[in-house]
Amino acid sequence: MTEANDAVVRITGLSRRYRRTVALDGVDLEIPRGGVFGLVGENGAGKTTLIKHILGLLRAQSGSVEVFGLNPVKTPETVLGRIGYLSEDRDLPGWMRIRELMDYTAAFYPKWDSAYADKLREAFELDPAARIRNLSRGQLAKAGLLAALAHRPEFLVLDEPSSGLDVIVRRDILAAIIRTVADEGRTVLFSSHLLDEVERVADRVAMVYHGKIVVNTTMDDIRATHHRVVLRASTAPDLPGILSCQQRGSEWSLVCHGELETVQAAIHRAGWELVEMCSPSLEDIFVARAGKSASSLEDWK
Amino acid sequence: MKSRFRALLWEQWLNSRLPLACMGLVTVLASLVGAMIIDMDRLASKEELAIMFRLLAFCILPIAFVAGTVRDIRLDFPRRLFTLPVSSAQLFWGQWSFKMLVALACGLMVGVLQYLLCGWSESVYVPTLIFAIIVSLGQMLACFSTAFGAMRAVLVFILLSIGTILLLRATEPTSPTQIRQTELERNLKEIQHRGSGSESANQRGRGRTPAPPPLNPPREAEKTAPPREQNAFEQRHAARLLRESQTPEAQPPPKVNPDLWHWLWLAAFVGILPGSALISWWVTARTRSGMLRGRIPFLDSEVAIGRKTLGRFKTPQAAQRWFEWRNTLQYGLWASAVFGALAALVNAVSRERIGWILLFLFPYFQIAVVFGLGYYLTVGTARNRSFIFTKPMRTAALANARIDAGLLYTIIITGLWLIGILLVDTGHEPGGISSEIMHSLAFLCAAGVFSILLLGREIIALGAITELAILVVAFPLGLVAMKLGMSEELSPEAGLGLLFAVLLGLWFAVKRMKLPGAMCVQWTLVGTVMGVLLGLGIRISGTDSLEWLLDHSSREPIVGITPLVLLPFSIAAGIYAEARARRIVPMKFFTHPVAILLLGALGCTFVPFALKEYFQWPSDSITGMYFLGCACVAVFPWLPLFTQWQRHR
Numbered sequence: 048m049t050e051a052n053d054a055v056v057r058i059t060g061l062s063r064r065y066r067r068t069v070a071l072d073g074v075d076l077e078i079p080r081g082g083v084f085g086l087v088g089e090n091g092a093g094k095t096t097l098i099k100h101i102l103g104l105l106r107a108q109s110g111s112v113e114v115f116g117l118n119p120v121k122t123p124e125t126v127l128g129r130i131g132y133l134s135e136d137r138d139l140p141g142w143m144r145i146r147e148l149m150d151y152t153a154a155f156y157p158k159w160d161s162a163y164a165d166k167l168r169e170a171f172e173l174d175p176a177a178r179i180r181n182l183s184r185g186q187l188a189k190a191g192l193l194a195a196l197a198h199r200p201e202f203l204v205l206d207e208p209s210s211g212l213d214v215i216v217r218r219d220i221l222a223a224i225i226r227t228v229a230d231e232g233r234t235v236l237f238s239s240h241l242l243d244e245v246e247r248v249a250d251r252v253a254m255v256y257h258g259k260i261v262v263n264t265t266m267d268d269i270r271a272t273h274h275r276v277v278l279r280a281s282t283a284p285d286l287p288g289i290l291s292c293q294q295r296g297s298e299w300s301l302v303c304h305g306e307l308e309t310v311q312a313a314i315h316r317a318g319w320e321l322v323e324m325c326s327p328s329l330e331d332i333f334v335a336r337a338g339k340s341a342s343s344l345e346d347w348k
Numbered sequence: 349m350k351s352r353f354r355a356l357l358w359e360q361w362l363n364s365r366l367p368l369a370c371m372g373l374v375t376v377l378a379s380l381v382g383a384m385i386i387d388m389d390r391l392a393s394k395e396e397l398a399i400m401f402r403l404l405a406f407c408i409l410p411i412a413f414v415a416g417t418v419r420d421i422r423l424d425f426p427r428r429l430f431t432l433p434v435s436s437a438q439l440f441w442g443q444w445s446f447k448m449l450v451a452l453a454c455g456l457m458v459g460v461l462q463y464l465l466c467g468w469s470e471s472v473y474v475p476t477l478i479f480a481i482i483v484s485l486g487q488m489l490a491c492f493s494t495a496f497g498a499m500r501a502v503l504v505f506i507l508l509s510i511g512t513i514l515l516l517r518a519t520e521p522t523s524p525t526q527i528r529q530t531e532l533e534r535n536l537k538e539i540q541h542r543g544s545g546s547e548s549a550n551q552r553g554r555g556r557t558p559a560p561p562p563l564n565p566p567r568e569a570e571k572t573a574p575p576r577e578q579n580a581f582e583q584r585h586a587a588r589l590l591r592e593s594q595t596p597e598a599q600p601p602p603k604v605n606p607d608l609w610h611w612l613w614l615a616a617f618v619g620i621l622p623g624s625a626l627i628s629w630w631v632t633a634r635t636r637s638g639m640l641r642g643r644i645p646f647l648d649s650e651v652a653i654g655r656k657t658l659g660r661f662k663t664p665q666a667a668q669r670w671f672e673w674r675n676t677l678q679y680g681l682w683a684s685a686v687f688g689a690l691a692a693l694v695n696a697v698s699r700e701r702i703g704w705i706l707l708f709l710f711p712y713f714q715i716a717v718v719f720g721l722g723y724y725l726t727v728g729t730a731r732n733r734s735f736i737f738t739k740p741m742r743t744a745a746l747a748n749a750r751i752d753a754g755l756l757y758t759i760i761i762t763g764l765w766l767i768g769i770l771l772v773d774t775g776h777e778p779g780g781i782s783s784e785i786m787h788s789l790a791f792l793c794a795a796g797v798f799s800i801l802l803l804g805r806e807i808i809a810l811g812a813i814t815e816l817a818i819l820v821v822a823f824p825l826g827l828v829a830m831k832l833g834m835s836e837e838l839s840p841e842a843g844l845g846l847l848f849a850v851l852l853g854l855w856f857a858v859k860r861m862k863l864p865g866a867m868c869v870q871w872t873l874v875g876t877v878m879g880v881l882l883g884l885g886i887r888i889s890g891t892d893s894l895e896w897l898l899d900h901s902s903r904e905p906i907v908g909i910t911p912l913v914l915l916p917f918s919i920a921a922g923i924y925a926e927a928r929a930r931r932i933v934p935m936k937f938f939t940h941p942v943a944i945l946l947l948g949a950l951g952c953t954f955v956p957f958a959l960k961e962y963f964q965w966p967s968d969s970i971t972g973m974y975f976l977g978c979a980c981v982a983v984f985p986w987l988p989l990f991t992q993w994q995r996h997r
Contacts, residue, residue, distance in 0.1 A: 123740070
């Protein structure tokens with residue numbers, strides 16, 4: 048099997064425990080080459096821990112992690128040379144200036160594109176003389192993104208890239224991601240709890256819940272198998288695959304999981320009045336699924 | 349609050365009360381230690397006590413205050429104050445007044461304590477004034493830090509300190525040569541006298557210090573003891589003093605009237621006040637409105653950037669070396685430079701008579717620096733971990749870059765020390781401290797901090813806390829026990845109680861702050877008990893077999909043994925617990941012994957100096973270089989492994 052046909056990331060049975068807290072619990076995940084892979088989940092679900100394993104910053108306590116077919120702990124220099132990473136913490140050294148950051152980072156990546164870096168810097172409106180510690184939160188994210196993008200990585204890892212940022216900066220970051228994806232064969236791992244962003248750019252989504260991957264499919268598949276239904280009924284409707292149900296006066300708003308025909312047939316049989324039927328947003332789906340009790344976790348799969 | 353000005357003062361008081369309280373505690377501790385380390389048999393005069401006390405105050409208090417008010421590297425009052433609806437003038441006066449009040453209060457505190465101990469004399473008001481100058485310089489440093497950024501501020505502080513030293517030395521009425529000649533003659537007489545009579549361990553070790561006739565009558569055992577021959581150490585020391593005393597040296601006449609010299613001190617202090625006021629005003633105005641940023645182009649960052657713009661690094665290693673230097677090592681350099689400047693200042697002020705006191709004080713400085721630096725770097729590394737370790741570079745290459753930068757640091761810091769020594773006393777032996785000791789200090793400063801930067805910061809920070817606790821509690825406590833006439837067997841028990849209490853408090857503090865390594869401190873308590881028990885066992889079992897344990901004059905060395913015995917056991921117990929709690933990879937175990945060795949070397953080199961004298965080790969240089977050299981060499985092979993552990997936890 049050639050690398051070109053292989054997944055960028057292959058994780059098997061990965062578990063991680065911080066003393067009594069289980070951060071990852073037997074995670075199996077494959078990130079295919081090309082496209083944007085969204086990693087969503089609530090705060091503390093285990094997204095960052097998963098990313099740290101991909102980068103080799105954490106050693107797998109059990110299970111295995113392969114990136115480009117290699118173990119990132121054993122060969123970090125090879126793996127990391129092909130990865131661009133934007134940290135959630137924006138842990139750039141505060142004493143550096145933007146120009147110094149660019150020069151410093153360029154030394155590590157033979158494929159560093161200076162012209163592209165300057166172009167990004169101008170697009171992000173970053174002053175080369177500015178110290179990192181004096182940057183605003185949005186500028187800090189842009190500086191980190193510049194360092195992560197300018198060597199045109201095969202695999203771009205963005206850990207909560209737009210957390211706490213305003214709409215303008217988020218738009219810039221998303222545009223940069225789209226540009227990266229436009230390059231052939233590049234892969235983006237986009238971790239966020241801002242689901243509308245993920246929905247906008249991701250081709251595939253994995254949902255992390257309490258250290259487990261509970262959903263791992265394409266956005267098209269999610270949209271095809273999840274339905275928002277608004278019904279008018281006297282009692283709470285009981286549809287197959289129902290994930291959430293909210294009452295608004297005499298109307299009931301439901302999020303269902305299953306084939307469209309199955310849901311429609313059930314509504315017809317029960318005699319409820321169908322007010323509206325559409326595709327729910329990723330946020331609706333996540334909230335509906337997160338609303339499920341932990342005991343029904345297995346039903347998610 | 350009735351006025352905004354008072355509200356501003358109150359605000360600053362709230363933000364500074366902890367460091368101020370710490371200063372008060374340190375002052376009391378310093379006075380106690382200063383009182384205890386004087387062997388009552390050789391206490392010449394209250395003046396000597398005052399000198400010792402002022403040295404302690406000089407060295408510890410400014411550091412405590414400046415370090416205690418550090419916020420986010422820069423030193424200034426909270427930026428939140430700039431958002432208050434008050435004028436810039438009120439902000440300026442609030443800031444300046446508070447800092448000057450603190451400076452004056454510090455000076456007053458030192459003066460009052462000295463007055464209570466020694467009465468009113470020149471040795472009271474002169475050091476008080478000098479201390480006030482130092483504190484004021486510290487305030488200027490704080491203001492400069494805000495105006496220029498921390499690094500340039502430190503440079504300015506060093507230059508100011510050196511300038512002050514040189515100015516005062518140039519105008520001092522009595523030449524150092526004259527003082528040295530007198531001291532040498534007195535020391536020579538003393539040693540010749542001791543060669544034919546009784547002596548104490550302290551007198552043996554402090555041959556350079558003038559030893560007056562004892563205040564207390566000699567003990568019966570000493571009266572009946574036969575005259576003892578000089579040992580090798582004493583013979584060498586006497587020969588050296590003889591050589592030095594025979595060197596013909598000119599005795600230049602006093603340059604100025606002594607009264608005038610004292611007025612110069614006062615003038616220096618008075619001169620600092622407007623300087624600090626000016627800078628405070630500048631800081632306030634600049635921070636608030638940025639009005640000076642655009643008008644004085646050389647202060648803005650553009651020129652600096654134009655000068656420092658870097659080209660592409662040729663290799664990743666070069667980039668990483670540069671990063672290591674800028675990220676951590678330069679802080680060590682600046683910290684050591686400030687530290688060295690203060691030590692040089694103290695040395696210049698104290699002159700010949702009490703160089704050994706500086707030697708005694710040095711570990712306290714060193715530990716404070718080590719702890720502060722270790723803690724700072726622990727925070728810094730944790731913050732930048734993913735930035736550093738996601739670089740496509742082999743782990744060994746990362747470690748090598750740090751070693752390269754560390755070597756550069758070592759070379760620079762050693763050179764800086766030597767230059768400082770030359771500046772303090774051009775053309776002569778450095779100050780009142782022998783050259784080998786100064787070289788030892790330089791080596792220790794360089795190698796110690798260098799090694800610390802190579803090792804795990806959290807380990808060093810915790811180890812330093814432990815050692816500090818041992819030093820601060822056990823050693824002075826033993827001396828207290830000596831002074832109170834307690835038997836040798838009682839002092840460690842007393843030390844055990846207090847040391848245990850300190851460590852227990854430390855454990856709670858660490859646990860509350862949620863710092864890594866709480867388990868380490870917790871188990872260090874167990875280790876401490878083990879250490880004390882072992883020390884007791886050694887002492888009790890050795891009483892019959894080791895003659896020196898029965899020697900009354902060797903009590904101090906015995907006390908000195910206790911921390912040495914405690915140290916490795918307590919830290920080892922902590923390491924074991926830490927390893928267990930964290931489920932760490934085995935390679936971490938290899939770095940801990942190095943940390944123990946390093947910390948032990950620090951303790952060995954300086955803490956029980958009397959112990960070294962007992963064993964008649966030839967010089968501090970050899971001792972320090974032996975331990976620290978071994979530690980440094982031992983660090984290198986393990987550094988890649990430790991970096992590996994840091995990278996892939």
